[in-house]
Amino acid sequence: MKIQAPYLMFLGDVPDQLAAKTAHGIVDWRREWCVGQMRLPGCGADLSIPDMDIVEGREAGAKTLVVGVANAGGVLPDHWTAAIVEAIEAGMDVASGLHTRLGSVPEIAEAAERMGAKLHDVRHSTQRFATGKGTKRSGKRILTVGTDCSVGKKYTALALEKAMRDAGMDADFCPTGQTGIFIAGRGVAIDAVVADFISGAVEWLAPEADPNHWDVIEGQGSLFHPSFAGVSLGLLHGAQADAFVVCHEPTRTNMRGVQHKLPTIQEVIDLTIRCGSLTNPAIRPVGIAVNTHALGEAEARDYLAKVSADHGLPASDPVRFGVEEIVARLKESFAG
Amino acid sequence: MKIQAPYLMFLGDVPDQLAAKTAHGIVDWRREWCVGQMRLPGCGADLSIPDMDIVEGREAGAKTLVVGVANAGGVLPDHWTAAIVEAIEAGMDVASGLHTRLGSVPEIAEAAERMGAKLHDVRHSTQRFATGKGTKRSGKRILTVGTDCSVGKKYTALALEKAMRDAGMDADFCPTGQTGIFIAGRGVAIDAVVADFISGAVEWLAPEADPNHWDVIEGQGSLFHPSFAGVSLGLLHGAQADAFVVCHEPTRTNMRGVQHKLPTIQEVIDLTIRCGSLTNPAIRPVGIAVNTHALGEAEARDYLAKVSADHGLPASDPVRFGVEEIVARLKESFAG
Numbered sequence: 276m277k278i279q280a281p282y283l284m285f286l287g288d289v290p291d292q293l294a295a296k297t298a299h300g301i302v303d304w305r306r307e308w309c310v311g312q313m314r315l316p317g318c319g320a321d322l323s324i325p326d327m328d329i330v331e332g333r334e335a336g337a338k339t340l341v342v343g344v345a346n347a348g349g350v351l352p353d354h355w356t357a358a359i360v361e362a363i364e365a366g367m368d369v370a371s372g373l374h375t376r377l378g379s380v381p382e383i384a385e386a387a388e389r390m391g392a393k394l395h396d397v398r399h400s401t402q403r404f405a406t407g408k409g410t411k412r413s414g415k416r417i418l419t420v421g422t423d424c425s426v427g428k429k430y431t432a433l434a435l436e437k438a439m440r441d442a443g444m445d446a447d448f449c450p451t452g453q454t455g456i457f458i459a460g461r462g463v464a465i466d467a468v469v470a471d472f473i474s475g476a477v478e479w480l481a482p483e484a485d486p487n488h489w490d491v492i493e494g495q496g497s498l499f500h501p502s503f504a505g506v507s508l509g510l511l512h513g514a515q516a517d518a519f520v521v522c523h524e525p526t527r528t529n530m531r532g533v534q535h536k537l538p539t540i541q542e543v544i545d546l547t548i549r550c551g552s553l554t555n556p557a558i559r560p561v562g563i564a565v566n567t568h569a570l571g572e573a574e575a576r577d578y579l580a581k582v583s584a585d586h587g588l589p590a591s592d593p594v595r596f597g598v599e600e601i602v603a604r605l606k607e608s609f610a611g
Numbered sequence: 612m613k614i615q616a617p618y619l620m621f622l623g624d625v626p627d628q629l630a631a632k633t634a635h636g637i638v639d640w641r642r643e644w645c646v647g648q649m650r651l652p653g654c655g656a657d658l659s660i661p662d663m664d665i666v667e668g669r670e671a672g673a674k675t676l677v678v679g680v681a682n683a684g685g686v687l688p689d690h691w692t693a694a695i696v697e698a699i700e701a702g703m704d705v706a707s708g709l710h711t712r713l714g715s716v717p718e719i720a721e722a723a724e725r726m727g728a729k730l731h732d733v734r735h736s737t738q739r740f741a742t743g744k745g746t747k748r749s750g751k752r753i754l755t756v757g758t759d760c761s762v763g764k765k766y767t768a769l770a771l772e773k774a775m776r777d778a779g780m781d782a783d784f785c786p787t788g789q790t791g792i793f794i795a796g797r798g799v800a801i802d803a804v805v806a807d808f809i810s811g812a813v814e815w816l817a818p819e820a821d822p823n824h825w826d827v828i829e830g831q832g833s834l835f836h837p838s839f840a841g842v843s844l845g846l847l848h849g850a851q852a853d854a855f856v857v858c859h860e861p862t863r864t865n866m867r868g869v870q871h872k873l874p875t876i877q878e879v880i881d882l883t884i885r886c887g888s889l890t891n892p893a894i895r896p897v898g899i900a901v902n903t904h905a906l907g908e909a910e911a912r913d914y915l916a917k918v919s920a921d922h923g924l925p926a927s928d929p930v931r932f933g934v935e936e937i938v939a940r941l942k943e944s945f946a947g
Contacts, residue, residue, distance in 0.1 A: 406838040406839070406868070407837055407838040407839075408837070408838070408868075408869055409837025409838065409869045409870070409871055410869070410870060465806065466805075466806050466807040467805055467806065467807065468805070468806050469802075469803055469804070469805060469806070470801065470802050470803065470804050470805070470806050470809050470841065470842045470845070471802040471803065471838075471839065471842065473806050473841040473842075474837060474838055474839075474840070474841065475838065498844075498886075499889060501743055501744070501745025501810060501848050501889055501890050502742040502743040502744070502745065502807075502810055502811065503742070503743075503807065503810075504810070504844050504845065504848055504886075504889070505806065505809040505810065505841040505842060505843075505844045505845025505846075505848070506806045506807065506809075506841060506845075507841075508834075508840050508841045508844045509806070509840065509841025509842075510841075512837050512840055512841070532742070532744075533744055533745045533746070534745070534746060535745055535889070546885070546886075549882070549885075550834075550840070550882075553835060553837055553840070553871070554837050
């Protein structure tokens with residue numbers, strides 16, 4: 276069930292930019308899909324796109340009202356309901372990244388029913404999956420993996436999709452988290468799937484395809500994260516990754532939310548190959564993506580050169596320096 | 612929420628013994644909890660315990676009607692509803708291992724509401740979990756892991772609990788699947804938990820405890836099973852296992868339900884230590900449990916002797932020869 280673009284971005288009255296992180300991600304990658312933003316009094320977030328109300332958004336062509344904000348607890352505040360109902364009555368679908376299901380609010384459910392509008396809760400898949408089969412399927416897949424959560428796996432996958440297409444390759448981004456789903460208009464929030472179906476959901480998300488087609492699969496968590504490694508392993512097995520890129524943030528010491536130290540890039544490469552070879556014995560690393568945000572430019576270049584030499588792989592910061600070298604290595608590695 | 616024993620075992624009209632596998636497991640391990648069985652016309656299963664109707668079961672002391680059968684699709688057939696409602700009206704709770712939730716059948720929900728009866732759907736946890744923290748907690752834990760699904764991990768864990776208690780140790784079985792939950796009256800069906808919470812659910816199931824207390828945690832799947840390895844890894848991380856026992860079935864060639872070959876016992880030991888050391892660097896194997904059902908006795912003894920010598924660990928068939936040697940190794944390994 277695809278989310279229909281263009282989007283009117285609803286920010287409610289969230290207090291700051293961080294709470295609108297998802298909305299910012301959508302605008303960063305799909306500016307052309309975002310006709311405007313709608314903000315309630317007191318809103319502290321700003322996407323730097325035109326402010327509109329529902330009527331103006333609809334006139335500008337918006338087909339879906341996107342609730343791309345996170346507030347405390349992921350609940351839907353009562354005073355946002357009126358705007359959502361108004362959007363539905365104006366003929367829009369609604370897509371939300373909140374924990375609260377849109378349809379659990381009676382006024383919203385009733386309006387959607389009456390208007391025939393689709394309600395997308397991107398954190399909750401309504402798709403039923405089979406358990407993973409592990410049987411090799413045609414087509415190629417590249418997965419972004421990480422030394423931790425929140426080290427740029429989504430950004431790297433999107434940058435890879437763009438650079439691969441620019442290089443003439445047939446590539447599609449496959450999102451596994453909510454921001455990615457808004458950006459692609461489809462996908463599976465893999466951490467919300469029932470545990471038995473993690474790898475099966477990824478087999479569904481990136482199905483068999485033309486032998487030269489690449490699915491670029493957004494990774495989640497880390498094989499070394501004590502909270503989420505099960506998700507990362509099921510994702511790796513379901514992806515049957517031919518290639519992977521390791522994502523890393525060099526100034527972080529502890530893994531996000533826990534007391535564990537970060538693994539080394541080499542440990543991630545080794546364990547990814549070891550576990551990934553279960554469903555694809557030919558799995559190989561093709562690059563390292565580093566978030567060098569905390570480093571000066573010269574320092575960043577030095578760091579990347581060292582990481583590249585240490586591992587014999589191209590290393591880059593996708594935001595600062597692009598991923599063209601990684602894509603070149605990918606093409607070279609899978610030529611012929 | 613504990614399931615109250617004793618149980619009246621409801622078999623419906625399932626066609627054969629295999630469909631009553633869960634019920635057989637309960638009777639095998641908790642015969643004293645099972646006052647009798649209730650069968651509908653055409654039932655092909657038999658637990659070899661007294662046949663009773665609801666009234667007789669209640670008179671015999673049953674507090675819970677246990678629906679411990681699997682039928683096609685895991686649904687609850689309409690013609691079982693009357694017996695379940697009658698049990699509720701006689702004052703019993705109901706516990707079911709079917710996919711269909713008991714409360715989704717209006718007559719059952721209404722009767723339970725009216726009588727104040729508890730409905731336990733052991734496949735569906737109503738508990739809310741936190742994400743795993745990975746922080747070392749007090750108490751000790753032993754986990755059964757496998758070269759595949761269905762190789763005796765539950766049986767081995769139950770045999771360990773019994774032998775450890777017989778050896779004077781403070782040990783509690785912690786079930787992670789439906790049969791185990793009926794046997795213990797508590798637990799978490801770990802494969803039904805949302806993916807983000809696998810390790811967190813195990814941290815909840817086997818919480819901090821006295822330093823000399825052992826939780827004996829039932830494993831699920833295999834780190835080498837392409838459908839379920841994510842569950843197995845989250846379980847391993849959440850368990851923070853001090854010790855583990857590898858379970859194996861020597862005549863099986865392919866992993867259950869897929870086309871993959873079984874890993875070797877050594878591969879399972881190596882990967883379990885490598886991944887398990889993330890949350891418990893002192894993790895170690897203490898034995899190998901082999902299902903030798905398909906082998907003659909002499910052949911079984913030869914096989915176990917070879918496996919034991921190859922790995923430097925006690926090896927036994929828990930059903931045929933018990934797990935005393937494994938418990939002796941465990942005590943020795945953790946003495947002082």
